[in-house]
Amino acid sequence: MFLLALKMLLGDRAKYWMLVGGLAFSSLLMTQQYSVFQGLLAWTTSHMRNMRASIWIVESRVDQVNETKAMRDTDVNRVRSVEGVDFAVPLFQGVLKARTADGADKMIQMIGLHSGTLYGRPPHMIEGDISQLRLPNSVVIDTLAAEVTRLGSGVGRPLKVGDVFEINDREARVVGICKTERHFFGYPYVFSSYDQALQYAPRQRKMLSMILAEPKPGLDTAVVAQRIMAETGLRAFTVPQLEASTLRWVWTNTGIPISFLTTIVLGFVVGVAVCGQTFYSFVLENLRNLGALKAMGASNSLLAGMLLFQAMIVGLIGFGIGIGLTALFGLTIAQSGQPPFKANAVFVFQSMAAVLVICALAALFGIRRVAKLEPAIVFRG
């Protein structure tokens, strides 16, 4: 009977495609928007993956990794003096201006690394040697800076190792090109030594943005971070703590989650509305046939099962098309890297569950109608 139920649905091509289309659109809206949202959230914590430190120490009022409130240079030594800290190094991070190929100014994300250890250096060097950051006026740029932003006045092509450009009217010589995860602000990364970064940045009374630290081998990172906070009054985060704090900050201080969640919820509601209405109208149009089946001895549970089966099948087909379109979107934008896109297997299954819930709700309207249907309807004119 379930095969016949499927044929009944497939036979009504207009309704079938309307259902599949509605569910595919709904799936696309939910999964695509969620993936972009996830990508955006991932961008907010990209500093942590681009600089990889165990403990991040910031000024006591800082809540997230992208925020800087400058500290005194002496704070590095205070952290170093905490028991359990293996080493601690200063880090500069700030947004500066660089000159592009066409002579315009472009904002860059400047990261100044401790020149002794280069702790916090980018994980993937494509070209050049990171240790040359110790040379004067040298920088390592990421691929975004080299290829997309086209830094370098008069160069007119992607920057290469050995090329020179300007940061705040000061010379910057490219000694390496690295691969980084893109930052939430969309600025390209430019790494230099801490001292050099201070030369590029406009002078202020306090310039230390962050302190990166490593606990002694065998010690618990969270315990050491806690100890740093207790002894220095600064705020110390482990990686998971900083990630959670940053995401919490984004959720509570920006309209981004609300905006994306609204779209995702709308996708669900549109799915329920389109699918529910179409499926209910399919049931109404087939009421006489369903009544005939009921008269011939089809039980309410069998008819409910048939309707649920029909709904679930179109749900899975619609979801398949929707997730396929989302994947296509992801692959298409993978080249440019914008908008951010981060597919999540768990959410794929959650979306599938949401689509099946939509289908179950749609079927429920029909099932209620059929359950109340008197088989004697078939004898009425």
Place this chain on the structure above:
Amino acid sequence: MTTPFRPVNSVSLPATPVVCNPPGDLAVGARGIVKAFGVGDARTLALKGADFEASQGELHLIVGPSGCGKTTLLSVLAGTLLSDQGEVNLFGTRLTGLSASEVTRFRCRNIGFIFQQFNLIPTLSLVENVSVPLLLNGTLRREAEAKATERLRQVGLAGRERQLPTQLSGGQQQRVAIARALVHEPRLVICDEPTSALDSLTGHQIMELLSTAAKAPGRCVLIVTHDPRIYGYADRISVMEDGRVTHVHAGVLLSSFIHSENRS
């Protein structure tokens, strides 16, 4: 085409029907069936204590003017509508004593339906339509389709198993409906105006098929109709008026009833 109906006894209508020559074992028995629709001022009594009997091996027509309760009685006898009062007995099973799911199972096994508008599922092929009662009874699809194919052959539709109902004429669709009604060998076949949507010749062909079906051992065919052209196929005719069966014609009285109806 329907013919205006005139009761045989136009002077007085007895409360209980006049029964003439009941033929075989009892197939369908109904006593004191009352059925009302609506509530309050809108309440209408469709059946006012109707009694009915039909025997095995007979083709039994239920006739009467529009609104007299024929279809309501048929629905109650088929177990598709619950009566407010009264008892229905089908082949020794007291239908009124069964639960809703038991009635559904009973219908599934023992009753075949033929509807005025055929009620074939338009998106299913003929063989799939006919195999529905077998599938509902748990027969495997392959076996059900084999039996359905054989039934279609018996009603003259061999070779058209994979066609859709919309590709057939009204008469052919009704043949499919008959094949569907008989495919699971039901003991009772319920027909609601089976010829009203058909021309005279096709109507007679359909009645030949139903008449043959009624001769199967232990089977009974009940037909509600307005169509006097098919009265000649009946073994008995129950006449209904105002929610009751007022006359039952069989044997000699049946011939005279048919004669008088045809003259009118």
